Amino acid sequence: MATPTDLAGLGFQPDPTIAEPIYLQLATALSDAIRVGRIVIGARLPSERRYAQALGVSRTTVTAAYQELRALGLLRGYVGRGAIVIANDPDRAPAEAIPWSQLASRFARRASPTSAGGHSGLISFGDGWLHPSLTPRAALAAGAARIVQDSDALTKAAPLRGLPALHDALIDTLRMNGVKTSPGEILITGGAQQGLNVIARAFISPGDAVVCENPTWHGAVRAFRAAGAEVVGVAMDHEGVDPDALEESLARLRPKFIYLIPSFQCPTGRLMGLQRRRRILEICARYRTPIVESHVYGDLAFGEKVPSLKSLDSTGLVIHQGSASKNVSAALRLGWLVAPRLAMDLLATAKASLDLSTPALTQAVLAGFLKSGAYARHQPKVREALRARRDALIAALAGHCPDLRYASPQGGLYLWAQLPKLISGHEVEAAAAAEGVSVRGGNSFxxxxxxxxxxxxxxxxPALDEILAGAQRLGKALRTALKRHRGSVALGSAFASV
Ligand SMILES: Cc1ncc(COP(=O)(O)O)c(C=O)c1O
Known part of the structure; x- marks a missing residue:
């Protein structure tokens, strides 16, 4: 390896009298020297320890200066092993001065990024959120305005398990849904998504099996896999997970727990009936396997509600999960877990390692919203609005996408549509985006x-009045994908006959 470049001739003198930190002064001197060619590409800089001694500064100063140069794309190398100059112009430095992709964890290598939020100009059937017009903005704004007058709310972190006022409000709301619980059994989380990570951290060790529906919410799969779980999907029918297939997987894999979304499942929108729920509980009780029940869509039934697994559970098998994202506002980033006390102790320990507690301000806003009766008044309106949108979508699909096959969802946010033969969800997602409408291909689930x-x-x-135009665009995308397929099928057979 080349001997380190002698930087004595650089004449760098730290100037403690100016406001700029010394590491930045050094970084500037070095990058200037690299830019003008006094330090050439390929040169090896001295080790941080030796250079620090020579300059009479601390080693962390040199480390931080080298880090600046790495961030500019001028250096490559690792702390303690010296660093090589790889470019002389930050604007033309190689895009990946740090080999980030090689540093990725096994989880990060496997997961693809999830888009957060909408794409401007597109009509969105792709995002899993409520349109802003379905959010109770006035009631939330009034609640938030009151809360910011309260000095405690503005200055004190919430307790680890959540704000007592929110616990109380949730206990009342859950009771109306047949779930009897107490403050010691509730944990407030940063959205349901954090709840899934809390569960993963509390219960999963690398190599443990977790069983879920296939397809399912990919955020859950990612959270469980990030903790090292082997996630195994079980086939579904029109009512959700197939009980026989589930039993077979419990016997074979002995999973740590199963994860189910019995009401208005993501992505299929399916609703598990009462008999099926009882059967699943009976099977899991026999195998002594806990159930993580996602109830994040459970309050969005257009007709009569089917009782949650938690409300039917007499043996303490179920960890029940709720969220404010899907029926109040995604901006609150609030979810909750309801679990037997012993499980809750483990969950709380896991939560503490993630963020100590969920923001007190949004908890206070949701507590006020629930307690004031605004939630009870808002829910029927959201359900009605969602039902109207479902009807509008089905009417628009009948007119513009006659090749799709689907069941009419009885609640929740999603319609799961089967494509004509040979076309993949992935292709349609891309073709739809090109037409200005976003949809989610089934693969990600x-x-x-x-x-x-x-x-x-x-x-x-989407807005109600965008649904028709969205379906028109989707219809066009489907026709494009179909045509492409017919073309390639024709081409394929032409080749075959040669
Ligand atoms: C089943 C399920 N759980 C959790 C989430 C994430 O919810 P939250 O916004 O509360 O983190 C989603 C989002 O689509 C979901 O479908």
Whole structure:
């Protein structure tokens, strides 16, 4: 390896009298020297320890200066092993001065990024949120205005398990849904998504199996896999997870727990009936396997509600999960877990390692919203609005996408549509984006690498008057994908006959 460049001739003198920190002074001197060619590309800089001694500064100063140069793309190397000059112009430095992709964890290498939020100009059936017009903005604004007058709310962190006022409000709300609980059994989380990570951290060790529906919410799969779980999907029918297949997987894999979304499942929108729920509880009780029940869509039934697994559970098998994202506002980033006390102690320990507690301000806003009766008044309106959107979407699909096959969802946000033969969800997602409408290809929800022939359409995300235009655009995208296929099938057979 080349001997380190002698930087004595650089004449750098730290100037403690100016406001700029010494590491930045050094970084500037070095980058100037690199820019003008006094330090050439390929030169090895002295080790941080030796250079620090020579300059009479601390080693961390030199480390921080080198880090600046690395961030500019001028240096490559690792702390303690010297560093090589790899470019002389930050604007033309190689894009990946740090080999970030090689540093990625096993989880990060496997997961693809999730888009957060909408794409401007697109009509969105892709995002799983309520359109802003479905959010109770006035009631939330009034509550938030009151809360910011309260000095405690503005200055004190919430307790680890959540704000007592929110516990009380949730206990009342849950009781109306047949779930009897107490403050010692509730944990407030940063959205349901954090709840899934809390569960993963509390219960999963690398190599443990977790069983879920296939397809399912990919955020859950990612959270469990990040903790090292082997996630295994079980086939579904029109009512959700197939009980026989589930039992077979419990016997074979002995999973740590199963994860189910019995009401208005993401992505299929399916609703598990009462008999099926009882059967699943009976099977899990026999195998002594806990159930993580996601109830994040459970309050959005257009007809009569089916009782949650938690409300039917007499043996303490179920960890129940709720969220404010899907029926109040995603901006609150609030979710909750309801679990037997012993499980809750583990969950609280895991939560403490993630963020100590959930923001007190949004908790106070939601507590006020629930307690004031605004939630009870708002829910029927959201359900009605969602039902109207579902009807508008189905009417528009009948007119513009006659090749799609689907069941009419009885609640929640999603319609799961089967595509004509040979077309994949992935292709339609891309073709739809090109037409100015976003949909979610089914692949992202699969627990394996199979190809999905479905798309998920969220009728809650667009404005009501965008639904027809969205379906028209989708129809055009489907025709394009079909034509491409017919072309390649024709081409394929032409080749075959040669
Ligand atoms: C089943 C399920 N759980 C959790 C989430 C994330 O919810 P939150 O916004 O509360 O983190 C989603 C989002 O689509 C979901 O479908």
């Amino acid at each position: 699969l627990t394996d690498d199979a190809t999905s022939s479905h798309i998920r359409l969220c009728y809650a995300a």
